[in-house]
Amino acid sequence: MSEIQYSVEVKDVEKHFKVYMDKGSTLKERAIFHNRNRHENRQILDGISFEIPKGQAVGLIGRNGCGKSTTLKLLTKILKPNSGTVKVEGRVSSLIELGAGFHPDMSGRENIYINATIFGLKKEEIDERLEEIIRFSELEEYIDNPVRTYSSGMYMRLAFAVAINVNADVLLIDEILAVGDVSFQKKCFERLKEIKEQGTTIVIVSHSMEQLYSICDRLIWLEEGKIKEDGSPKLIGMHYLDSMEDERIARLAEESKEKLSDERGRSILELTQNVHPEARRDGSHEVRFTKVDLYDKDGNPCQTFSTGDKVVLKFSYATALKGIAVNFNMDFVRDNWQYCYGSCFAKPGDNLPVLEKEGTVTFTIEKLMLLPGKYYLDIGINGEHGELYDNVRNIMQITVRDYVHNEFGPCTFEHDWEIV
Numbered sequence: 001m002s003e004i005q006y007s008v009e010v011k012d013v014e015k016h017f018k019v020y021m022d023k024g025s026t027l028k029e030r031a032i033f034h035n036r037n038r039h040e041n042r043q044i045l046d047g048i049s050f051e052i053p054k055g056q057a058v059g060l061i062g063r064n065g066c067g068k069s070t071t072l073k074l075l076t077k078i079l080k081p082n083s084g085t086v087k088v089e090g091r092v093s094s095l096i097e098l099g100a101g102f103h104p105d106m107s108g109r110e111n112i113y114i115n116a117t118i119f120g121l122k123k124e125e126i127d128e129r130l131e132e133i134i135r136f137s138e139l140e141e142y143i144d145n146p147v148r149t150y151s152s153g154m155y156m157r158l159a160f161a162v163a164i165n166v167n168a169d170v171l172l173i174d175e176i177l178a179v180g181d182v183s184f185q186k187k188c189f190e191r192l193k194e195i196k197e198q199g200t201t202i203v204i205v206s207h208s209m210e211q212l213y214s215i216c217d218r219l220i221w222l223e224e225g226k227i228k229e230d231g232s233p234k235l236i237g238m239h240y241l242d243s244m245e246d247e248r249i250a251r252l253a254e255e256s257k258e259k260l261s262d263e264r265g266r267s268i269l270e271l272t273q274n275v276h277p278e279a280r281r282d283g284s285h286e287v288r289f290t291k292v293d294l295y296d297k298d299g300n301p302c303q304t305f306s307t308g309d310k311v312v313l314k315f316s317y318a319t320a321l322k323g324i325a326v327n328f329n330m331d332f333v334r335d336n337w338q339y340c341y342g343s344c345f346a347k348p349g350d351n352l353p354v355l356e357k358e359g360t361v362t363f364t365i366e367k368l369m370l371l372p373g374k375y376y377l378d379i380g381i382n383g384e385h386g387e388l389y390d391n392v393r394n395i396m397q398i399t400v401r402d403y404v405h406n407e408f409g410p411c412t413f414e415h416d417w418e419i420v
C-alpha cells in the first residue's frame with residue numbers, strides 16, 4: 001500500500017496575540033493612563049493539529065475571529081506559531097491579504113513580475129505566463145497604470161490572476177472570492193475547480209457554504225481555539241450552520257425576555273425556552289397552555305429540521321373546567337407571513353375531546369413537507385362553539401435547513417420528472 005503524501009502537516013499549534021489596552025482618546029485619559037502598558041495574551045489557536053493529503057481541498061469554517069485567517073497565515077509563514085510545528089510541502093501561492101505584495105506606484109504589469117517572483121517563479125516563467133495572467137485579470141486596458149489607481153475589485157482580479165497562474169502545489173485563499181463582480185467570481189471559481197483537478201492542494205476560508213460545498217473535499221470547523229469538527233463538507237457544514245442557528249434562536253429568546261415583559265408576555269415566556277419576540281397570546285384562558293415544545297425524531301428539543309424530517313409538537317394544558325370539550329390546532333406561517341399549513345384535532349362533525357383538569361397533547365408530523373426557510377408556529381385551543389380559550393401566535397420559529405435543491409415555494413410534493 002502506498003503511503004499518503006501530505007502537503008500540509010500542522011501539529012499541536014498554539015498561537016496567541018498580545019492585545020494592548022487602550023490608553024484612552026482624550027487628553028485627560030492619555031495624561032492619566034500614560035504609563036498604561038497593560039495587555040492581555042489572547043489565545044487564538046490552542047493546540048490544533050491536522051494533516052492535508054496532497055490534492056485535497058479543505059475549507060476552514062468558524063465564527064468571526066475564531067482563527068481561520070490566522071491558520072492560513074501560519075501556513076504561508078507570514079506568522080509563526082508560539083508552539084507546535086507547521087509543515088507545507090512545495091510551492092505555496094496565496095490570496096490572503098488583498099494586494100499584499102503589490103507596490104502601489106508600479107504598474108499592474110510590473111506588479112505581476114514582483115508578485116509572481118514572491119511565489120517563486122523565475123523571470124522566464126513569468127514571461128511565458130504574462131499574457132495569460134493579463135487575459136485572466138481582464139485588465140488589458142489598465143495593465144500599464146499604477147496599481148494605486150485600481151479599484152479593490154481590480155486589485156483582486158490582478159492578485160487572483162497571478163496566484164492561480166504560478167503552478168502552485170498548495171493554494172491558500174482567504175475569503176477572496178467575495179470581492180469582484182459576479183461574473184468574475186464565477187470565472188475564479190471555475191478556475192479553482194480546474195486547479196483542483198490538476199492536483200493542487202487548496203485551503204480556503206469562506207463564509208459561503210455554497211462555495212465550500214462545491215469545491216471542498218473536507219471542512220475543518222474551528223471554535224474557541226480548537227478543531228471542533230473535521231470531516232465531510234455536508235455533515236460538518238450542517239452541524240456548523242445548526243450551531244449558528246441555535247445561537248440565533250437563543251439571541252432571539254433573550255430579546256423576547258425584554259420585549260415580552262408585560263403580563264401576557266410573561267405568560268408566553270413560561271411556556272417554552274425559545275419564545276420568539278413576535279409572540280402574541282390571546283384568549284380567555286379558561287383552558288390554557290402550560291408548556292409547549294418541539295422535538296426531533298430522537299425526542300430531543302429541536303427547532304432546526306430538514307425537509308422530510310419527523311417533527312413532534314407536544315403541549316400541556318390545564319383547566320379548572322374539567323369535562324369541557326375543546327379543539328386543539330396548530331399552524332405554520334412563513335416568515336413573510338405566507339400561511340403554509342394548519343391542522344386541528346377534530347374536523348367539523350367529529351366529537352371534540354373532553355378534557356381532564358390537565359393533560360398533554362402530541363402532534364406528530366412523520367415527514368415535514370416544508371421547504372427551506374423560517375416558519376412561525378401558532379397554537380390554539382377553541383371551545384365547541386368557537387370560544388377562544390388560548391391562542392399563541394408566533395410562539396417559536398422553526399428553521400428548515402437550506403440545501404442545494406430544485407424546488408421552490410413553501411412546500412414539497414412527492415414528484416418525478418420524466419423526459420421521453
Ligand SMILES: Nc1ncnc2c1ncn2[C@@H]1O[C@H](COP(=O)(O)OP(=O)(O)OP(=O)(O)O)[C@@H](O)[C@H]1O
Nearest residue numbers: 017018019044062063064065066067068069070071
Ligand atoms: N496581528 C494581530 N494582533 C492581535 N490580534 C490579532 C492579530 N491578528 C489577528 N488577531 C486576532 O485574532 C483573532 C482571530 O483572527 P482571525 O483573523 O484569524 O479570525 P477569522 O476566523 O479569520 O475571522 P473572520 O471570519 O472575521 O475573518 C481575532 O480576535 C483577531 O482580532
